[in-house]
Amino acid sequence: MAEEAAVRAQAEAVRRLKQDKADPDEIAKEVTKLLEMKARLGGDEGKHKFVLKTPKGTRDYSPKQMAIRERVFNAIITCFKRHGAEVIDTPVFELKETLTGKYGEDSKLIYDLKDQGGELLSLRYDLTVPFARYLAMNKITNIKRYHIAKVYRRDNPAMTRGRYREFYQCDFDIAGQFDPMIPDAECLKIVHEILSDLQLGDFLIKMPWEEVRSEMVGEKGLSPEAADRIGEYVQLHGGLDLIERLLQDPKLSQNKLAKEGLGDMKLLFEYLTLFGITGKVSFDLSLARGLDYYTGVIYEAVLLQQENDHVEDPVSVGSVAGGGRYDGLVGMFDPKGRKVPCVGVSIGIERIFSILEQRVEASEEKIRTTETQVLVASAQKKLLEERLKLISELWDAGVKAEVLYKKNPKLLNQLQYCEDTGIPLVAIVGEQELKDGVVKLRVVATREEVNVRRESLVEEIRMRTSRP
């Protein structure tokens, strides 16, 4: 350790001399000293004890996991773009005060940065508060955007169930003053599309019955028992008919607030009917969201455990998306308190990802982690230069190609590499092929081999690897 510190001190000395544009001789002398010290230190690196792990509640993504993750992201981004969303990005940390007073009790889960001088910072807890800060800061009153990024919560991790301290949120929000319930309905449509696209099995989008109930009990004077009976009925059959009947209830219809609430619900269900998704949307008695900023309709999508689930060790399912209306949040950032009505949805991909990962494990599906179309190979020795020349031609033509980093690799090893990584084609150069101006193209799956004229090789590879 002492020696390492000495090396570092020496390196710093060299750096300083260079900065000061010192005499080249002097620099050379010091650099030499540094190199000697480094050489002496040599093999001693790596003797220290390190705890080899990622921080609690976090994980790395391996190439195979990344391949699954990218499938999920593609489905989600495709949906967000289909609905005309722009995309923004914000920093991973915010001023601490930006997050203050937005998350109630959950604020204790916020990661703070150490005070190293300067501003007090915290890692973002969600993407909604940074979005509101962005709108207020840029005086934007009208935007439809998505944002996919990691958020941070010092929660108790339960990683097998997809609960992490660092996890992705995929948010889609509509900000602006619009006619009621149209953007709200679109958000629910988006959740429906994404969960259908991902083929995760059956799901349900629940909206909390509770707020409607409290209006009826607290403000209208309906007995809690009666309200609960209605609630149970709603939970079982909740939809447009039910709302219509509640609206015709003489007791309820005299109450302005209850009527307004039910009127909004009716409008929402009418739009959901036009979107053909009422079958998967219902009220729920138990739903409550912890966040302070919601002001209107809120909802949560849950996956339903399938009875005929053949997975050995099923991931416990639960909430995979949530969202709602938060008309007051932007105003909390505006110096004059100007409000921008917002409604949005957040897809939590970690649970979705756990399910898909487990499904891939259980199936025979072999996931490719590269897109390489062709391996440039040779059967004979001393052809490294020819392989490099050919692969350079392929790269320059936009072909995805690899070569083994060996002077004289065995053909068998080269073919095995293709088997292992799923590369479909091998372009083989040999003395004879070079003389004839051809390349031998081998199809890994069928072992078929054809000689292709070198000038037609790119086209041949493209043809054979283009998806039908």
Place this chain on the structure above:
Amino acid sequence: MAEEAAVRAQAEAVRRLKQDKADPDEIAKEVTKLLEMKARLGGDEGKHKFVLKTPKGTRDYSPKQMAIRERVFNAIITCFKRHGAEVIDTPVFELKETLTGKYGEDSKLIYDLKDQGGELLSLRYDLTVPFARYLAMNKITNIKRYHIAKVYRRDNPAMTRGRYREFYQCDFDIAGQFDPMIPDAECLKIVHEILSDLQLGDFLIKMPWEEVRSEMVGEKGLSPEAADRIGEYVQLHGGLDLIERLLQDPKLSQNKLAKEGLGDMKLLFEYLTLFGITGKVSFDLSLARGLDYYTGVIYEAVLLQQENDHVEDPVSVGSVAGGGRYDGLVGMFDPKGRKVPCVGVSIGIERIFSILEQRVEASEEKIRTTETQVLVASAQKKLLEERLKLISELWDAGVKAEVLYKKNPKLLNQLQYCEDTGIPLVAIVGEQELKDGVVKLRVVATREEVNVRRESLVEEIRMRTSRP
């Protein structure tokens, strides 16, 4: 503020009652109280003073900036995939000790997280050290991977010149025991391909002459003046010929280290010649990299300021990529010090992004921030339901479509929205069209209008918006 705290306390009380599955009546009562308190608080939100900014050295990306950023990422990812790379991801923070002793003097620029109990954490400073940790932790001795993610440095920001405290790195690395200089040459080829693809103007990939020089001066005993004369020559004409001549120098060729170093350089330049990129690669006397972990060839790519640069306020250019060999880093994490040779390249996109952003600003190019193909519109009132029904059909068929969130928007406003956002088509529904089973499809650019049978609409939109 006192009232807000009271609301929060009340919300917490409700939450606790629910958790404890308390009597529904009691919950209802408390919920009602909460709603009343919220109602009283009402319009008072937003009266607090917030500093509306992102943390020092960071920024948001607007939709337009994101569009440019995605172009850059696409070019880079396409190149990385063309070279057969897999992709991984690691957490944004690491255990503090993982980063300790890797960055020399620059360690003071590392962001630490506050000690909130549990592990001591730091934000990642680059992607190389997490990569080495990942390899050692998973005992991987052989991988070619890329990783694109944000890194964090408490440096003095100079944002107009593209220097940030939060910035992206795009890393491509090859780990494994291979024949010398083949992976190294591929890394330089990759830098060359990416900088060419992005059309950033002229560039040069510089390798430091300094280490070769120190070997000659320090170990061989060549006079510094002589070495510098060689160095100047190298800088001007550096390439294969020069290395050959140096190798034939009787003084140098007797020195084992110098000969080995020059031999490796010769091999590298031979491969670069096969890749056709020696024209952009040269030695540089001044180059020095601050990081401790490099062990062999290191390089840096710089953009060259063009003489005929018509940009009014040119971004000062500089290093846009760098990398090298770090054979010792993985061993520092391995309990037994087992080494995994690595070589890699890191593309710094912030400067590239600044240049492209400025170029877009200067040009007339209008960048679309959405991909919407069609706006579903109507000229008459009371057709919201019909618009929602049609757009739902289009979404379900995979068409990217938008609708204005107004009950009765004016046709002019709907057409203006298309002009503003670059939506190429408008699908117009009206009483007559509904009767006839058609939709009027309007091409925004030409104002051409055709009636399309409803069942052919999706195909017609696809045909008209598919890229040639």
